[in-house]
Amino acid sequence: MALTANSAKIDYSLVSVPEEGGIKFERITEDADAVSSVFPAKKSIFKFGGSKGNKVDWWVNPQIAITPDGKRLAYINNKNGTTNVMVKDARRGGSSVQRTFRTNVRDFTLSPDGSTICFTEWRSGHYGIYLVDAVQGNVVRQVSNGTDNDFAGQITKDNNHIYFHRGEGYGAYSLWSWDRKNNLFSNYSRGMTPVLDPRNPDVVYCARFTDKNESEIWRLNLNTGVEELILGLPERSFTTPQLSPNGQWLLVTGTSRSEKHKDLNTDIFVVRTDGTQLTQLTFHPGNDLSAIWAPDGKSIYFVSERGTAKKGLYNVWQMDFNL
Structure with missing residues (x-):
């Protein structure tokens, strides 16, 4: 987890830092919930969001979700x-209920109606996408076939399609969909971690690697073929876009450098869907990542090292959103 030699000086027990003044943070899970970061942000040999030898690599796929009513x-x-x-009360406290009974779940999303969990599991030497009922959690349906590596499935509002990305090596990812009615797979364009726009079934937001292994946020129209760059900065990376309920903002995880510790880590940002008003929301020297919107758009849930006894421990936190 250490990003540089100075990381040992970071006080992970801090709930917030001065740059986050005025923001209310609330921890939703406890250490006993054993929240997994799957592959935590760490120093990397890859130039993923780093510069001049100081680089950081992190797992960009979705790690948390909330039910449409905002209660779970x-x-x-x-x-x-x-x-x-696992599923628990979205307010602090209460026990968790297990919803998948697998061995290596690596990412997941909920269907728009909250009825289905779409998850990725490492199994038999590759990553595959599976479906399971979000309430019963019993019968599992396999989506991926063969030995392809598929990730980050997103079920459409009408429940008829699943969009996902397929890996073809480091930095090489493409967007696909699966038609649940006729079992047909379709390939579209470069990209990873697709996010659907419920107002326009042809529009997808995603992240893309540049030829420098830096990640940008793009908007694609799968019908017209129009592709638009929303967010990209030199020697920076932004991943895991999430569209706000009102369709005006994108939540992203991005690289940031602590002014005090001079370390590169991950923080939470927002940007308008037209690419303007990029705003950094978190500044903690520990890692913040995998942010999602509350259904009302007034708060944000994310995975973070903040408020813990030592580096490498993660919990789910909630913060207000007032822009």
Whole structure:
């Protein structure tokens, strides 16, 4: 987890830092919930969002979700080396209920109606996408076939399609969809972690690597073929876009450098869907990532190292959003 030699000086127990003044943070999970970061942000040999030898690599796929009524929060739990989706009250406190009974769940999303969990599992030497009922959590349906590496499935509002990305090596990802009615797969364009626009079924937001292994945020129209760059900065990376309920903002995880510790880490940002008003929301020297919107758009849930006894411990936190 250490990004540089100075990381040991970071006080991870801090709930907030001065740059976050005025923002209310509330921890939703406890250390006993064993929230998994799956592959935590760490120093990397890859130039993913780094510069001049100081680089950071992180798992960009979705790690948490919230039910449409905003009452239940889902996250990935790591217990004895086994990772599964758990669900608990979105307010602090209360026990968690296990919803997948697998061994290596690596990412997941909820369907728009909250009825289905779409998850990725490492199984038999590759990553595959599976479906399971969000309430019963019993019968599992396999989506991926063969030995392809598929990730970050997103179920459409009408429940007829699943959009996802397929990996073809480091930095090489393409967007695909699966038609649930006729079992047909379709390939579209470069990109990863697709996010659908419920107002326009042809529009997808995603992240893309540049030829320098830096990640940008793009908007694609799968019908017209129009592709628009929304967010990209030299020697920076932004991933894991999430569209706000009102369709005006994108939440992203991005690289940031702590002014005090001079370390590169991940923080939470927002940007308008027209690419303007990029705003950094979190500044903690620990890692903040995998942010999602509350259904009313007035708060944000995210995975963070803040408020913990030591580096490498993660919990789910909630913060206000007032822009």
